[in-house]
Amino acid sequence: MDEFTKVIVYGGALPFVIALVIVTPLSFIRRREDEKRDRFAWRMPLALGLAIVIAMQVLHGWPWHNVLYAACAGAAGGLLMSFTSRQVWVRGLLLVVTAAAVNWVMWGSVVIEADRWRWFVPGVGTLLLLGTLEPLAVRRPGPTLPVAIALGAGAAILFAGSLNFGSVLLAVAAGLGGCAISGFTRRPFSIADGTLAVAVPMLVVVPLVGFLDADFTDNALHPVAYLVPSLAPLSLWLFEIPALARRSAWVRVPLSWLLVAILCGAAAWIAYAPEDDSGESEDDLLQQMYGDF
Amino acid sequence: MKRRIAAALMIGGLTLAAAVGLAPRETAPVPHVPATADDFFTIDKAHSVLLYHLRHFGVSNFYGRVNMPTGSFLIDDADLVGSYLEVSCELKNMDTGNDGRDRFITGADFFSAREYPTASFKSTSIRKIGEGTYEADGAFTMHGITNDVTVRIEQFTRKLTERFGLRCGFEAHVTLSRSEFGMPKFVEEGTLGDDVTIIASIEGVQLPDE
Numbered sequence: 016m017d018e019f020t021k022v023i024v025y026g027g028a029l030p031f032v033i034a035l036v037i038v039t040p041l042s043f044i045r046r047r048e049d050e051k052r053d054r055f056a057w058r059m060p061l062a063l064g065l066a067i068v069i070a071m072q073v074l075h076g077w078p079w080h081n082v083l084y085a086a087c088a089g090a091a092g093g094l095l096m097s098f099t100s101r102q103v104w105v106r107g108l109l110l111v112v113t114a115a116a117v118n119w120v121m122w123g124s125v126v127i128e129a130d131r132w133r134w135f136v137p138g139v140g141t142l143l144l145l146g147t148l149e150p151l152a153v154r155r156p157g158p159t160l161p162v163a164i165a166l167g168a169g170a171a172i173l174f175a176g177s178l179n180f181g182s183v184l185l186a187v188a189a190g191l192g193g194c195a196i197s198g199f200t201r202r203p204f205s206i207a208d209g210t211l212a213v214a215v216p217m218l219v220v221v222p223l224v225g226f227l228d229a230d231f232t233d234n235a236l237h238p239v240a241y242l243v244p245s246l247a248p249l250s251l252w253l254f255e256i257p258a259l260a261r262r263s264a265w266v267r268v269p270l271s272w273l274l275v276a277i278l279c280g281a282a283a284w285i286a287y288a289p290e291d292d293s294g295e296s297e298d299d300l301l302q303q304m305y306g307d308f
Numbered sequence: 309m310k311r312r313i314a315a316a317l318m319i320g321g322l323t324l325a326a327a328v329g330l331a332p333r334e335t336a337p338v339p340h341v342p343a344t345a346d347d348f349f350t351i352d353k354a355h356s357v358l359l360y361h362l363r364h365f366g367v368s369n370f371y372g373r374v375n376m377p378t379g380s381f382l383i384d385d386a387d388l389v390g391s392y393l394e395v396s397c398e399l400k401n402m403d404t405g406n407d408g409r410d411r412f413i414t415g416a417d418f419f420s421a422r423e424y425p426t427a428s429f430k431s432t433s434i435r436k437i438g439e440g441t442y443e444a445d446g447a448f449t450m451h452g453i454t455n456d457v458t459v460r461i462e463q464f465t466r467k468l469t470e471r472f473g474l475r476c477g478f479e480a481h482v483t484l485s486r487s488e489f490g491m492p493k494f495v496e497e498g499t500l501g502d503d504v505t506i507i508a509s510i511e512g513v514q515l516p517d518e
Contacts (some may be wrong), residue, residue, distance in 0.1 A: 018494055176412070177415040178493070234411045
Protein backbone atom coordinates (compact mmCIF):
# COMPACT_ATOMS: atom_id res chain seq x y z
CA MET A 16 0.00 0.00 0.00
CA ASP A 17 1.55 3.32 -0.99
CA GLU A 18 1.92 6.27 1.36
CA PHE A 19 -1.11 8.24 0.17
CA THR A 20 -3.39 5.20 0.26
CA LYS A 21 -2.20 4.47 3.80
CA VAL A 22 -3.04 8.02 4.85
CA ILE A 23 -6.51 7.80 3.30
CA VAL A 24 -7.27 4.39 4.81
CA TYR A 25 -5.70 4.72 8.27
CA GLY A 26 -5.89 8.48 8.63
CA GLY A 27 -9.35 8.91 7.11
CA ALA A 28 -11.48 5.75 6.90
CA LEU A 29 -10.27 4.21 10.17
CA PRO A 30 -11.03 7.17 12.49
CA PHE A 31 -14.39 7.63 10.77
CA VAL A 32 -15.31 4.00 11.48
CA ILE A 33 -13.96 4.14 15.06
CA ALA A 34 -16.00 7.25 15.85
CA LEU A 35 -19.06 5.80 14.20
CA VAL A 36 -18.80 2.48 16.05
CA ILE A 37 -18.36 4.13 19.46
CA VAL A 38 -20.94 6.87 19.07
CA THR A 39 -23.78 5.34 17.09
CA PRO A 40 -25.00 2.47 19.34
CA LEU A 41 -25.39 4.78 22.34
CA SER A 42 -27.02 7.40 20.16
CA PHE A 43 -29.99 5.11 19.54
CA ILE A 44 -30.84 4.94 23.24
CA ARG A 45 -33.70 7.39 23.59
CA ARG A 46 -33.15 10.23 26.04
CA ARG A 47 -35.26 9.84 29.21
CA GLU A 48 -37.69 12.62 29.98
CA ASP A 49 -36.05 13.26 33.35
CA GLU A 50 -32.59 13.28 31.80
CA LYS A 51 -31.49 16.88 32.22
CA ARG A 52 -28.07 16.35 30.70
CA ASP A 53 -27.05 13.83 28.07
CA ARG A 54 -25.82 10.98 30.25
CA PHE A 55 -23.86 9.56 27.31
CA ALA A 56 -22.19 12.88 26.42
CA TRP A 57 -18.80 11.27 27.10
CA ARG A 58 -19.20 9.10 23.99
CA MET A 59 -18.27 11.98 21.65
CA PRO A 60 -14.93 13.15 23.13
CA LEU A 61 -14.03 9.54 23.82
CA ALA A 62 -14.81 8.51 20.25
CA LEU A 63 -12.94 11.42 18.67
CA GLY A 64 -9.94 11.10 20.99
CA LEU A 65 -9.65 7.34 20.39
CA ALA A 66 -10.20 7.79 16.66
CA ILE A 67 -7.27 10.22 16.42
CA VAL A 68 -4.91 8.31 18.67
CA ILE A 69 -5.57 4.85 17.17
CA ALA A 70 -5.35 6.17 13.61
CA MET A 71 -2.03 7.90 14.28
CA GLN A 72 -0.62 4.92 16.14
CA VAL A 73 -1.49 2.60 13.23
CA LEU A 74 -0.19 5.10 10.68
CA HIS A 75 2.99 6.36 12.31
CA GLY A 76 3.64 4.25 15.45
CA TRP A 77 6.06 5.33 18.14
CA PRO A 78 7.40 7.73 19.15
CA TRP A 79 4.43 10.06 19.32
CA HIS A 80 4.87 13.66 18.36
CA ASN A 81 3.79 16.29 20.87
CA VAL A 82 0.79 17.03 18.63
CA LEU A 83 -0.65 13.64 19.54
CA TYR A 84 -0.06 14.26 23.25
CA ALA A 85 -1.93 17.54 22.76
CA ALA A 86 -4.84 15.51 21.34
CA CYS A 87 -4.74 13.33 24.46
CA ALA A 88 -4.72 16.44 26.70
CA GLY A 89 -7.72 17.75 24.77
CA ALA A 90 -9.51 14.41 25.05
CA ALA A 91 -8.91 14.31 28.82
CA GLY A 92 -10.25 17.84 29.18
CA GLY A 93 -13.18 16.97 26.92
CA LEU A 94 -14.11 13.92 28.97
CA LEU A 95 -14.07 16.02 32.13
CA MET A 96 -16.39 18.52 30.43
CA SER A 97 -18.76 15.76 29.40
CA PHE A 98 -19.24 14.77 33.05
CA THR A 99 -19.53 18.25 34.51
CA SER A 100 -22.17 20.93 34.28
CA ARG A 101 -22.25 23.75 31.78
CA GLN A 102 -22.10 26.40 34.49
CA VAL A 103 -19.97 29.24 33.22
CA TRP A 104 -17.32 29.06 35.93
CA VAL A 105 -17.00 25.27 35.73
CA ARG A 106 -16.76 25.30 31.96
CA GLY A 107 -14.41 28.30 31.98
CA LEU A 108 -12.11 26.59 34.48
CA LEU A 109 -12.02 23.40 32.40
CA LEU A 110 -11.31 25.37 29.22
CA VAL A 111 -8.37 27.11 30.89
CA VAL A 112 -7.04 23.84 32.31
CA THR A 113 -7.36 22.11 28.92
CA ALA A 114 -5.65 24.97 27.08
CA ALA A 115 -2.87 25.03 29.69
CA ALA A 116 -2.37 21.27 29.33
CA VAL A 117 -2.21 21.59 25.54
CA ASN A 118 0.33 24.39 25.86
CA TRP A 119 2.38 22.37 28.30
CA VAL A 120 2.69 19.33 26.03
CA MET A 121 3.34 21.49 22.97
CA TRP A 122 5.95 23.60 24.73
CA GLY A 123 8.84 21.49 23.50
CA SER A 124 7.68 21.81 19.91
CA VAL A 125 7.49 25.57 19.78
CA VAL A 126 10.20 26.57 22.22
CA ILE A 127 13.04 25.41 19.95
CA GLU A 128 13.49 28.90 18.67
CA ALA A 129 13.94 31.83 20.97
CA ASP A 130 10.91 33.87 19.90
CA ARG A 131 9.02 34.08 23.16
CA TRP A 132 5.74 35.12 21.59
CA ARG A 133 5.44 31.62 20.22
CA TRP A 134 5.60 29.90 23.57
CA PHE A 135 2.02 30.55 24.54
CA VAL A 136 0.38 30.42 21.12
CA PRO A 137 -0.88 26.81 21.49
CA GLY A 138 -2.56 27.57 24.82
CA VAL A 139 -3.85 31.04 24.06
CA GLY A 140 -5.03 29.98 20.60
CA THR A 141 -6.82 26.93 22.01
CA LEU A 142 -8.45 28.98 24.76
CA LEU A 143 -9.64 31.72 22.40
CA LEU A 144 -11.01 29.32 19.80
CA LEU A 145 -12.64 27.06 22.40
CA GLY A 146 -14.07 30.08 24.20
CA THR A 147 -15.69 31.43 21.05
CA LEU A 148 -16.92 28.14 19.57
CA GLU A 149 -18.26 26.70 22.82
CA PRO A 150 -21.23 29.12 23.17
CA LEU A 151 -22.01 28.57 19.50
CA ALA A 152 -22.07 24.80 20.06
CA VAL A 153 -24.44 25.30 22.99
CA ARG A 154 -26.78 27.46 20.89
CA ARG A 155 -26.66 25.19 17.87
CA PRO A 156 -26.49 21.52 18.84
CA GLY A 157 -26.35 18.92 16.11
CA PRO A 158 -24.08 18.28 13.14
CA THR A 159 -23.82 21.83 11.68
CA LEU A 160 -20.81 22.96 13.71
CA PRO A 161 -18.89 19.65 13.68
CA VAL A 162 -19.17 19.47 9.91
CA ALA A 163 -17.98 23.09 9.64
CA ILE A 164 -15.01 22.27 11.85
CA ALA A 165 -14.34 19.15 9.79
CA LEU A 166 -14.28 21.34 6.67
CA GLY A 167 -11.81 23.69 8.35
CA ALA A 168 -9.64 20.76 9.47
CA GLY A 169 -9.71 19.32 5.96
CA ALA A 170 -8.56 22.63 4.48
CA ALA A 171 -5.91 23.09 7.16
CA ILE A 172 -4.24 19.92 5.84
CA LEU A 173 -2.88 22.15 3.07
CA PHE A 174 -0.96 24.10 5.67
CA ALA A 175 0.22 21.26 7.90
CA GLY A 176 3.54 21.16 6.03
CA SER A 177 3.78 17.38 6.03
CA LEU A 178 1.80 14.20 5.54
CA ASN A 179 2.55 13.30 9.16
CA PHE A 180 0.71 16.30 10.56
CA GLY A 181 -1.77 16.53 7.71
CA SER A 182 -2.95 13.04 8.58
CA VAL A 183 -3.75 14.22 12.12
CA LEU A 184 -6.13 16.81 10.71
CA LEU A 185 -7.60 14.24 8.35
CA ALA A 186 -8.28 12.02 11.37
CA VAL A 187 -9.93 14.96 13.16
CA ALA A 188 -12.14 15.69 10.14
CA ALA A 189 -13.04 12.03 9.65
CA GLY A 190 -13.67 11.46 13.36
CA LEU A 191 -15.92 14.51 13.53
CA GLY A 192 -17.74 13.20 10.47
CA GLY A 193 -18.29 9.86 12.22
CA CYS A 194 -19.58 11.68 15.31
CA ALA A 195 -21.82 13.99 13.26
CA ILE A 196 -23.70 11.07 11.75
CA SER A 197 -25.13 10.33 15.17
CA GLY A 198 -26.95 13.63 14.83
CA PHE A 199 -29.51 11.81 12.72
CA THR A 200 -30.41 9.42 15.54
CA ARG A 201 -32.87 9.71 18.42
CA ARG A 202 -30.39 11.26 20.84
CA PRO A 203 -29.50 14.87 19.98
CA PHE A 204 -25.95 15.84 20.78
CA SER A 205 -23.86 18.92 21.21
CA ILE A 206 -20.12 19.07 20.67
CA ALA A 207 -20.07 21.60 23.49
CA ASP A 208 -19.90 18.63 25.85
CA GLY A 209 -16.23 17.90 25.36
CA THR A 210 -15.85 17.14 21.65
CA LEU A 211 -14.67 20.66 20.85
CA ALA A 212 -11.89 20.28 23.40
CA VAL A 213 -10.45 17.40 21.36
CA ALA A 214 -10.78 18.96 17.91
CA VAL A 215 -9.87 22.58 18.58
CA PRO A 216 -6.33 22.04 19.92
CA MET A 217 -5.54 20.16 16.70
CA LEU A 218 -6.89 23.04 14.63
CA VAL A 219 -4.54 25.35 16.51
CA VAL A 220 -1.34 23.37 16.92
CA VAL A 221 -1.05 21.59 13.54
CA PRO A 222 -1.15 24.75 11.38
CA LEU A 223 1.10 26.42 13.97
CA VAL A 224 3.71 23.68 13.64
CA GLY A 225 3.31 23.82 9.85
CA PHE A 226 3.98 27.56 9.94
CA LEU A 227 6.93 27.30 12.31
CA ASP A 228 8.55 24.50 10.30
CA ALA A 229 8.24 26.49 7.08
CA ASP A 230 9.22 29.77 8.73
CA PHE A 231 12.39 28.14 10.04
CA THR A 232 13.56 27.67 6.47
CA ASP A 233 12.38 31.18 5.49
CA ASN A 234 9.85 29.50 3.26
CA ALA A 235 6.51 30.03 4.99
CA LEU A 236 3.32 30.72 3.06
CA HIS A 237 1.32 33.86 3.80
CA PRO A 238 0.69 33.80 7.59
CA VAL A 239 -3.02 34.58 7.12
CA ALA A 240 -3.44 31.35 5.17
CA TYR A 241 -2.41 29.32 8.21
CA LEU A 242 -5.04 31.04 10.36
CA VAL A 243 -8.11 31.07 8.14
CA PRO A 244 -9.12 27.37 8.06
CA SER A 245 -8.96 27.18 11.86
CA LEU A 246 -10.97 30.37 12.29
CA ALA A 247 -13.44 29.68 9.48
CA PRO A 248 -15.96 27.80 11.72
CA LEU A 249 -16.34 31.03 13.70
CA SER A 250 -18.16 32.42 10.67
CA LEU A 251 -21.18 30.42 11.82
CA TRP A 252 -21.77 33.17 14.34
CA LEU A 253 -22.96 35.18 11.34
CA PHE A 254 -25.99 32.91 11.16
CA GLU A 255 -26.98 33.95 14.67
CA ILE A 256 -27.94 37.36 13.30
CA PRO A 257 -31.75 37.36 13.65
CA ALA A 258 -32.38 37.81 9.92
CA LEU A 259 -30.37 34.69 9.12
CA ALA A 260 -31.21 32.77 12.29
CA ARG A 261 -34.91 32.88 11.33
CA ARG A 262 -34.26 31.00 8.09
CA SER A 263 -35.09 27.34 7.95
CA ALA A 264 -32.33 24.84 8.68
CA TRP A 265 -32.50 23.69 5.05
CA VAL A 266 -31.25 27.13 3.99
CA ARG A 267 -29.10 28.09 6.97
CA VAL A 268 -27.07 24.91 7.34
CA PRO A 269 -25.90 24.49 3.72
CA LEU A 270 -25.18 28.23 3.56
CA SER A 271 -23.05 28.08 6.69
CA TRP A 272 -21.05 25.15 5.30
CA LEU A 273 -20.69 26.98 2.00
CA LEU A 274 -19.34 30.05 3.78
CA VAL A 275 -16.73 27.98 5.62
CA ALA A 276 -15.75 26.31 2.33
CA ILE A 277 -15.41 29.70 0.60
CA LEU A 278 -13.21 31.03 3.40
CA CYS A 279 -11.00 27.94 3.23
CA GLY A 280 -10.79 28.29 -0.54
CA ALA A 281 -9.72 31.91 -0.07
CA ALA A 282 -6.97 30.76 2.29
CA ALA A 283 -5.71 28.29 -0.31
CA TRP A 284 -5.80 31.02 -2.93
CA ILE A 285 -3.85 33.41 -0.70
CA ALA A 286 -1.24 30.74 -0.12
CA TYR A 287 -0.88 29.15 -3.50
CA ALA A 288 -2.07 31.63 -6.11
CA PRO A 289 0.62 32.22 -8.72
CA GLU A 290 2.37 35.55 -8.42
CA ASP A 291 1.15 38.25 -10.72
CA ASP A 292 3.59 38.63 -13.59
CA SER A 293 1.21 40.48 -15.89
CA GLY A 294 3.50 43.50 -15.87
CA GLU A 295 6.25 41.54 -17.55
CA SER A 296 6.41 41.20 -21.30
CA GLU A 297 7.72 38.17 -23.13
CA ASP A 298 10.89 40.11 -23.85
CA ASP A 299 11.33 40.78 -20.11
CA LEU A 300 11.06 37.07 -19.38
CA LEU A 301 13.54 36.21 -22.13
CA GLN A 302 15.82 38.89 -20.74
CA GLN A 303 15.59 37.28 -17.28
CA MET A 304 16.29 33.84 -18.69
CA TYR A 305 19.07 34.56 -21.15
CA GLY A 306 20.45 37.97 -20.16
CA ASP A 307 21.45 40.29 -22.97
CA PHE A 308 21.54 37.47 -25.55
CA MET B 309 71.88 57.04 -30.67
CA LYS B 310 71.56 57.56 -26.90
CA ARG B 311 67.90 58.40 -27.36
CA ARG B 312 67.32 55.15 -29.28
CA ILE B 313 69.07 53.14 -26.56
CA ALA B 314 67.05 54.94 -23.87
CA ALA B 315 63.82 54.36 -25.79
CA ALA B 316 64.65 50.68 -26.30
CA LEU B 317 65.43 50.30 -22.61
CA MET B 318 62.21 52.06 -21.67
CA ILE B 319 60.11 49.86 -23.98
CA GLY B 320 61.91 46.75 -22.78
CA GLY B 321 61.43 47.77 -19.16
CA LEU B 322 57.75 48.49 -19.63
CA THR B 323 57.26 45.19 -21.47
CA LEU B 324 59.02 43.33 -18.69
CA ALA B 325 57.03 45.15 -16.02
CA ALA B 326 53.78 44.41 -17.85
CA ALA B 327 54.75 40.77 -18.28
CA VAL B 328 55.50 40.46 -14.58
CA GLY B 329 52.32 42.33 -13.68
CA LEU B 330 50.08 40.29 -15.95
CA ALA B 331 51.59 36.90 -15.22
CA PRO B 332 49.33 34.61 -13.20
CA ARG B 333 50.41 35.14 -9.64
CA GLU B 334 48.34 32.55 -7.85
CA THR B 335 49.94 29.35 -8.99
CA ALA B 336 53.03 29.18 -6.86
CA PRO B 337 53.82 25.56 -6.01
CA VAL B 338 53.48 24.73 -2.35
CA PRO B 339 56.50 23.06 -0.85
CA HIS B 340 55.32 20.29 1.40
CA VAL B 341 55.95 20.99 5.01
CA PRO B 342 54.57 18.59 7.65
CA ALA B 343 51.39 20.08 9.08
CA THR B 344 50.81 20.95 12.67
CA ALA B 345 47.51 21.01 14.49
CA ASP B 346 47.30 24.73 13.80
CA ASP B 347 47.49 24.20 10.07
CA PHE B 348 43.89 23.18 9.63
CA PHE B 349 41.77 24.57 6.82
CA THR B 350 38.50 26.35 7.47
CA ILE B 351 35.78 25.55 4.96
CA ASP B 352 35.09 28.51 2.70
CA LYS B 353 31.31 28.26 2.75
CA ALA B 354 30.91 30.64 -0.17
CA HIS B 355 32.85 28.27 -2.41
CA SER B 356 31.66 24.95 -1.04
CA VAL B 357 28.43 23.06 -1.51
CA LEU B 358 26.81 19.73 -0.70
CA LEU B 359 24.99 18.11 -3.59
CA TYR B 360 22.85 15.05 -3.20
CA HIS B 361 20.92 12.82 -5.51
CA LEU B 362 18.45 9.99 -5.20
CA ARG B 363 16.26 8.02 -7.57
CA HIS B 364 12.85 9.49 -8.41
CA PHE B 365 10.20 6.97 -9.51
CA GLY B 366 13.14 4.72 -10.29
CA VAL B 367 13.65 6.49 -13.60
CA SER B 368 15.83 9.52 -12.94
CA ASN B 369 18.26 11.00 -10.44
CA PHE B 370 16.86 13.96 -8.59
CA TYR B 371 19.54 16.47 -7.50
CA GLY B 372 19.30 18.91 -4.63
CA ARG B 373 21.85 20.96 -2.78
CA VAL B 374 22.59 22.32 0.66
CA ASN B 375 24.37 25.63 0.48
CA MET B 376 27.04 27.07 2.73
CA PRO B 377 28.48 24.09 4.59
CA THR B 378 30.86 24.88 7.42
CA GLY B 379 33.63 23.06 9.24
CA SER B 380 37.33 22.42 9.03
CA PHE B 381 39.80 19.76 7.97
CA LEU B 382 43.42 18.84 8.01
CA ILE B 383 44.64 16.11 5.69
CA ASP B 384 48.35 15.52 5.69
CA ASP B 385 50.10 12.50 4.18
CA ALA B 386 52.88 12.80 6.73
CA ASP B 387 50.47 12.71 9.64
CA LEU B 388 47.33 10.81 8.77
CA VAL B 389 46.74 10.05 12.44
CA GLY B 390 46.38 13.76 13.13
CA SER B 391 44.31 14.32 10.00
CA TYR B 392 40.61 14.95 10.30
CA LEU B 393 37.55 16.16 8.44
CA GLU B 394 34.53 17.86 10.00
CA VAL B 395 31.72 19.15 7.81
CA SER B 396 28.41 20.50 8.99
CA CYS B 397 25.49 22.13 7.24
CA GLU B 398 22.34 23.93 8.26
CA LEU B 399 19.31 22.26 6.74
CA LYS B 400 17.55 25.59 6.39
CA ASN B 401 19.97 26.11 3.51
CA MET B 402 18.39 23.19 1.63
CA ASP B 403 17.70 24.15 -1.96
CA THR B 404 15.81 21.82 -4.28
CA GLY B 405 14.92 24.55 -6.74
CA ASN B 406 11.27 24.62 -5.67
CA ASP B 407 9.85 26.45 -2.63
CA GLY B 408 7.05 23.95 -2.03
CA ARG B 409 9.47 21.04 -2.15
CA ASP B 410 11.90 22.84 0.15
CA ARG B 411 9.05 23.25 2.67
CA PHE B 412 8.09 19.62 2.28
CA ILE B 413 11.58 18.15 2.55
CA THR B 414 12.58 20.20 5.58
CA GLY B 415 9.24 19.46 7.28
CA ALA B 416 8.14 16.63 9.52
CA ASP B 417 8.00 14.00 6.76
CA PHE B 418 11.73 14.15 6.17
CA PHE B 419 14.35 16.23 7.97
CA SER B 420 12.23 17.88 10.70
CA ALA B 421 14.75 20.67 10.27
CA ARG B 422 13.40 22.78 13.10
CA GLU B 423 13.99 19.97 15.58
CA TYR B 424 17.20 18.72 13.97
CA PRO B 425 18.59 21.84 12.30
CA THR B 426 21.97 20.47 11.22
CA ALA B 427 23.59 17.47 9.57
CA SER B 428 27.25 16.74 10.15
CA PHE B 429 30.14 14.40 9.46
CA LYS B 430 33.03 13.95 11.86
CA SER B 431 35.88 11.66 10.87
CA THR B 432 37.52 9.20 13.23
CA SER B 433 40.31 8.05 10.90
CA ILE B 434 41.65 8.88 7.46
CA ARG B 435 43.74 6.68 5.19
CA LYS B 436 45.36 7.37 1.86
CA ILE B 437 44.36 5.11 -1.00
CA GLY B 438 45.95 6.89 -3.95
CA GLU B 439 47.36 10.18 -5.18
CA GLY B 440 44.99 12.86 -3.90
CA THR B 441 42.53 10.18 -2.83
CA TYR B 442 41.62 9.21 0.71
CA GLU B 443 38.98 7.38 2.69
CA ALA B 444 37.62 8.81 5.92
CA ASP B 445 35.72 6.70 8.42
CA GLY B 446 33.51 8.64 10.72
CA ALA B 447 30.12 9.44 12.20
CA PHE B 448 27.37 10.99 10.10
CA THR B 449 24.63 12.63 12.14
CA MET B 450 21.32 13.61 10.60
CA HIS B 451 17.71 13.75 11.79
CA GLY B 452 18.94 13.07 15.33
CA ILE B 453 20.51 9.73 14.34
CA THR B 454 24.22 8.98 14.09
CA ASN B 455 25.58 6.19 11.86
CA ASP B 456 29.10 5.15 10.92
CA VAL B 457 29.98 5.80 7.28
CA THR B 458 33.03 5.84 5.05
CA VAL B 459 33.57 8.92 2.90
CA ARG B 460 35.75 8.82 -0.22
CA ILE B 461 37.82 11.96 -0.72
CA GLU B 462 39.00 12.66 -4.27
CA GLN B 463 40.88 15.37 -6.16
CA PHE B 464 42.61 16.58 -3.02
CA THR B 465 44.57 19.66 -4.13
CA ARG B 466 46.50 22.47 -2.40
CA LYS B 467 47.47 25.80 -3.87
CA LEU B 468 48.97 28.98 -2.45
CA THR B 469 47.25 32.13 -3.62
CA GLU B 470 48.75 35.53 -3.20
CA ARG B 471 45.75 37.37 -1.88
CA PHE B 472 43.43 34.58 -0.70
CA GLY B 473 45.70 32.48 1.46
CA LEU B 474 46.60 28.81 1.16
CA ARG B 475 43.69 27.01 -0.43
CA CYS B 476 42.87 23.33 -0.39
CA GLY B 477 39.98 21.55 -2.04
CA PHE B 478 38.51 18.16 -2.66
CA GLU B 479 35.34 16.34 -3.50
CA ALA B 480 33.93 13.86 -1.00
CA HIS B 481 31.45 11.13 -1.91
CA VAL B 482 29.30 8.99 0.32
CA THR B 483 26.11 6.99 -0.18
CA LEU B 484 23.67 6.67 2.71
CA SER B 485 20.46 4.80 3.31
CA ARG B 486 17.98 7.50 4.36
CA SER B 487 15.73 4.97 6.07
CA GLU B 488 18.64 4.23 8.43
CA PHE B 489 18.40 7.88 9.42
CA GLY B 490 14.70 7.63 10.21
CA MET B 491 13.45 9.05 6.92
CA PRO B 492 11.82 6.16 5.05
CA LYS B 493 9.00 8.19 3.49
CA PHE B 494 8.04 6.97 0.00
CA VAL B 495 10.72 4.24 -0.06
CA GLU B 496 8.26 1.36 0.13
CA GLU B 497 6.33 2.25 -3.00
CA GLY B 498 9.50 3.21 -4.88
CA THR B 499 8.57 6.85 -5.39
CA LEU B 500 11.85 8.00 -3.88
CA GLY B 501 14.93 5.85 -3.61
CA ASP B 502 16.39 4.85 -0.27
CA ASP B 503 20.01 5.42 -1.27
CA VAL B 504 21.12 9.04 -1.23
CA THR B 505 24.51 9.90 -2.68
CA ILE B 506 26.08 13.02 -1.23
CA ILE B 507 28.80 14.86 -3.10
CA ALA B 508 30.55 17.48 -1.01
CA SER B 509 32.60 19.91 -3.04
CA ILE B 510 34.74 21.54 -0.40
CA GLU B 511 37.19 24.39 -0.53
CA GLY B 512 39.17 25.23 2.58
CA VAL B 513 41.31 28.21 3.32
CA GLN B 514 44.26 28.67 5.64
CA LEU B 515 44.57 32.37 6.06
CA PRO B 516 48.07 33.69 6.73
CA ASP B 517 48.79 34.75 10.29
CA GLU B 518 47.97 38.35 11.00
